[in-house]
Amino acid sequence: MRLLPPAVQTAIHVATLARKAGLPIPPKVLAVLKAAADPWPPEWLLAPLPGDPIRVVELFAGPGGWSEGIAVVLGGRVDAVGVDLFADACATARAAGHRRICIDITTLDPEHPALRYVRGVIISPPCPSFSPAGKHSGREQANIDILCRVLAQTSEAGGFCTPEDCDYWCGEGCDDLEVCEELGYHDGYAPRSGLTWDDLRAQLAPLTDARIGLMAEVLIWAFGLQAGGAPLEFIAMEQSSRLPQQIIDDIRLELRGGEQTGEWYFAEHKILEASEFGLASRRERLFFLAARFGRTLPSPSDIPVTTMAEALGWGTGERINTRGVRPIDPATGRAKGGNEFSADKPSNCLTGKARTWKRVSDGQRLTTGEAGLLVGFRPSYPWQGSRTSAFQQAADVVSPVMAAAVLSAALGIPWKARVLDYEDQLYRLNDYLDVDDYDTVA
Template sequence: MPPAVATAVHVATLARKAGRPIPPKVYAVLEAAANPWPAEWLLAPLPGDPIRVVELFAGPGGWSEGIATVLGVVVDSVGVDLSKDACATARAAGHRRICVDITTLDPEHIALRYVRGLIISPPCPSFSPAGKHTGQEQANILTLCRVLAQCSEAGGFLPGNELDDWCEGCDVCDELGYHDGYAPRSGLSWDDLRAQLAPLTDARIGLMAEVLFWGFGLQAAGAPLEFIAMEQSARLPEQILDDIRLELRGGQGEGEWAATTYKILEASEFGLASRRERVFFLATRRYVSLPTPSPEITKTTMAQALGWGEGERINTRGVRPIDPKTGRPKGGNEFSADQPSNCLTGKARTWKRVSDGLRLTIQEGGLLVGFLPSYIWEGSRTSVFQQEADVVPPIMAAAVLSEVLGVPWKPRVRDYTDQLYRMNDFLDPDADDFDTVA
């Protein structure tokens, strides 16, 4: 740390402990050194301060709302996302955002040395059915996994005893410290590893490696990281999940993250009024289980969520040719609202209620993915529906993080969904809340 910054940290810390404001000139030094992170993150937390959390690919606020609104937990969180509209949506709800490509940031930034939680939701089109399935191609998987396998050593967290199976106490390894705790850092930077991802046919596949770049990078910065939570398409190949898990566990289960687990969860089983199947991954210092559906949580249909009567149907794809064998439109372009809705995609902006032709509104889309009617969505209709399609539902964020944050999720989710789906008086079915260009 440069001497001027160290002095500013010292003065600011004394001011905080005395309950006084940080002098403006001192704060300016901190702000410049911490950029783009909060200036206060250069200072050690004081007793009673909330834990610091970094959210990557943070979007419009699903994880943030799950923590703050559903669980009611106060954390000192900063999210990073490339979408200006998603960042604007999150900021309107009071969540801090840095609008930038996360691959341009340094996981070992000095301002991150007190971070205790990492949340990351890499883009999923490369793996999901809605994409081109490039993430399922074996050549891409092997390229990604070769990089994943180098991450613990790049960060300095490769257990030295991994080499014991083929090398027992030779002089060279003993001198280098390979048989005493962790092997020395390999010398590869996170940007060096990112460069190795260049052969991928879809650059978004390589963003999965950021889970380990930031997990090990934060630790290398000195961060007392306690948990890593990740969400991704349910179609994410198990080879990738297992390799991430293997690297965190140190191969023989003796690494920094001996307790790692993942599970596919379906959101409508947790009370959401739309289907959304995703894989959630959780790494912790102690064993923590991922949630399972509970009979205490009432399932909600689309019609119930939106205050509609029974018997309504949704048209998702306009007029389709009729199949002569079934007498029904080809392509499955309708579904009943008397069940949880289909999973929202960006194309949900074209959904119409069959009985009257009214299009699904932005506010209704937000309700279906678990956001209160008061949530302010920023951007065009097309942009907002894409945000709603990509977001982690707050109730799922709450359920996944409940154990690591020490708050039971079932009563909180039950209360939240009761409130969420009984606020239909706030909905204006005649509101024209979208652009004329879909």
Template sequence: MRTLPPAVATAVHVATLARKNQMPIPAKVLAVLDTAAAPFPGRWLLDPLPGDPIRIVELFAGPGGWSEGLATVLGLAVDAVGFDISKDACATARAAGHHRVCVDITTLDPEHYALRHTAGLIVSPPCPSFSPGGNHSGQEQANIDVLCRVLAQTSEAGGFLPGTELDDWCEGCDTCDELGYHDGFAPRSGATWDELRAQLAPLTDARIGLMAELLFWAFGLQAAGAPLEFIAMEQSSRLPEQILDDIRLELRGGQEEGEWFWTAQGILEASQFGLASRRERVFFIATRFRRALPDNTTLGARVTMMAEALEWDEGERINTRGVRPVDPKTGRAKGGNEFSADKPSNCLTGKARTWKRVRDGLRLTIQEAGLLVGFRRSYPWQGSRTSAFQQAADVVSPIVAAAVIASLMGIPWMPQTLDYLEHLYRLNDYLDPEDLDPEDYDTAA
């Protein structure tokens, strides 16, 4: 939808007048707006009024990692809507108070009229194709080539080209003016987002192609007229550098001179932000202003032990794989199926549902798993035990999410993060990170 039918335009006018006069929007009008905007919220058809929170789209939003980072850790008032295909993850987020639409993201139109005031885009595509614990199909060069060929077409599909690139050799002839070359946007190539999605069909794992949604939505929103201010993406730390390079290149207009002045990328490790579990993820940001990823060293190197977070006694050990043969040389089980709880835990995967405390065989609960990745004890995980643990394993930690988003928006994040950690883990003493062996645990899922 690029323009509004007369009946919807009338509903928008009535709703806008009601808002300006601080009156409730009539139910019949709301129904018209919701139907016209579906699956996006009907209120997004209305122009924002002064003082309204910024609108943020979350793709592959899951159970609420980014959402909790925004709302609970930072306490920001934003109008964020998340989209995810997992019914259980959406149910978890909704139970926690976050807006979710359960839908296949590849069926949505990033240029929908309701999205024209979007200010932020957050994307966390599924990572099994790239992560060490997955099938590694995302590391195969043939698949990388298919994906990158599509990525390379996105800026032209969105009509993105800085006018200054042509101003150097053309002062504004009639043809260029007619085509709009000097308006900051080149004529669009004519390729639709669905046509580009179709070009991903040769991939051996369809999840690899979901990486392209980052650019489909970035340029689609821009083509819809959205005042997009920032983009944040999270993915497996093993995401091939070629893919990141091509994303950065397209966001800078395909010629390194695009409107997205600044991009940055880097691997952030969750326990270095005070989390009681290890997890390495690559984060990529693009902003209209010069911004950098958060520097975790400024937190004072606070390290939270698993036992400390779960209020266990010192000396506890965790069994991750059941009974396994013992290596006669080391006296330990083969396969590394135990680790000490007197440090941040290994990176959680869906198999963390089988973790047991060695002393008494007590299984890790989903509430404890949530704590380890930074969620409050009362977080309302939904679905079966298997589903809930998979959600906790896949999610972006709210604490890391808060640090990244605050850095993007140019606002403080350390005071809020430290306060959240204090209440989350009931912290007292500090553990010197030099006492830990960084090679003694798993950090990547």
């Protein structure tokens, strides 16, 4: 853990006394804290007081799917800060009341002193390199090998590799704790390898698509936060369902330790389909959860199916045109390429091109509010940016419903009743609620 300058330590002490007394932090003290904590909240330099919400970092946080899932669906008390580079997504999240830092995540230090009390990290790296809609460069073996070589070095870089797993030697029969400490041995772990997080990031330069390398941030931040002293309790991740098995296996192996007995032994992944959790659109994603204690990812059961028509308040029999007028196949009488689907079932998975979807009966296009509704946001959610940008945000986002279900175990909040209640208000009451009413019931 890095030592803070004396002036910052003094500011933390004064600010802590003010907080305990129920007083505001003096302006001059707050200025010192802001400078030291940048870009993180200045109050995060202070230790939490009893009753404070837990601190969570959201990386690649987007417009607020994880944030809404925690705060609105689960009703959890979490002090969360999200980080993302997409300005429109950050603007959307802020307009919805969620904190965002708009910056390149790879320029940040996971051992920043302001992160010493973070207890959860949520990571959703961009998935085009792995998804069917992308160019599949993330599935090329040469790129996988480069990424996995970096993943394999993260626990040693953070100082969380056992001596048995990494050729470090403290001397035969060594029982001198002071010598071991001087050499860097700690809590049963070998010394840090000496590689910095930026050193590891630099090794990803040969990748043919830089976005592939963002998967390394999962372990860079997991081990970096711990190395900085954070009492990390859970790590959650969302990614394309086509993420290569070798990558997910290497992430689990690094967290569990070579002997499979590491402190993150409880690490599992599962491919979950959003419509099976009651959402009005299909969306298959891989979710990963690692926790200090036994936690399991959710399984849907007895959850009503929501059709696109039900979600949007339409009658039955409507169809959606997704690709404009296309030639008719004489053998089937239907448009070639499959440019329509029925609204009497969950909609197709949204992509940025959903902005061109039309209702066949009248040519009406989806609104941004309707797109958000299909993926689990209230219709008044404040999407920012152009129509194209808003639809891309809705296509990329983690649904609040899925976020709630995945994080429920880590936060100790049962998910099913809350999800059903949220979806009831979101979808099945829209016949007699005005759009503004969702602000009070969602």
